[in-house]
């Protein structure tokens with residue numbers, strides 16, 4: 001589709017051609033920032049990651065992101081080999097090397113590292129983890145609200161690949177996104193195993209009905225940091241907010257819908273499965289929450 005839009009769409013910024021990237025303790029030009037073809041992340045998607053954002057000199061909710069990264073690493077039995085403070089230092093060093101002060105986004109990636117042979121067993125990664133930080137100049141640029149389509153790909157049960165893990169392997173979400181694009185939408189709205197509306201392939205999902213804000217129970221989706229901040233902001237500002245099960249029937253007839261994630265904060269949704277949501281433009285509650293969030297993060 002020619003007018004395809006993504007929640008992770010940013011303004012073109014020529015400076016991103018000359019960024020410096022952190023690779024295992026070295027900060028090198030983009031062209032030299034490479035990992036081995038034997039890396040478990042490349043070979044198997046065996047790793048975890050975080051996306052973080054810089055607004056006016058401050059990495060937003062950095063301790064929470066680093067905490068989630070360490071929890072995910074522990075869950076997949078990956079010893080980072082660094083303390084949280086050392087990981088934060090690596091972020092700050094990369095920021096300094098790039099001279100970035102605001103409107104930057106970083107993808108902090110951690111894999112089980114280089115394998116001795118090209119097979120799955122985790123014991124074949126014997127040289128320690130690989131850590132990479134890609135930091136780009138980044139301001140979200142959305143020409144219009146996002147169009148979603150529901151897809152057959154589900155948010156699964158925790159005993160398969162727990163959807164709470166920010167794993168490198170995102171194939172389920174990628175297949176969902178491809179299916180949504182084939183259906184003429186921008187991104188996928190995914191249901192849980194019971195058929196309730198859960199989340200999108202890359203963000204958390206909210207609706208607004210009669211002045212109240214609804215999101216899924218939190219089962220089967222990423223425990224998004226932005227999601228929690230929106231819930232906290234609702235509580236702090238006397239906006240009724242519910243973490244509950246709801247279906248597509250309630251979703252299509254919502255007054256507003258929006259997505260949350262570190263990259264785009266709160267992103268309006270214009271339509272779902274060809275049904276226009278509200279006016280099809282950003283609604284007043286989404287706008288209000290965006291304002292409150294902006295003030296919270298000092299953007």
Ligand SMILES: Cc1ncc(COP(=O)(O)O)c(C=O)c1O
Nearest residue numbers: 202203204222224225226261262
């Ligand atoms: C599948 C998915 N949902 C939601 C989010 C948003 O999480 P956060 O608000 O912590 O950026 C992410 C971001 O990593 C994600 O990958």
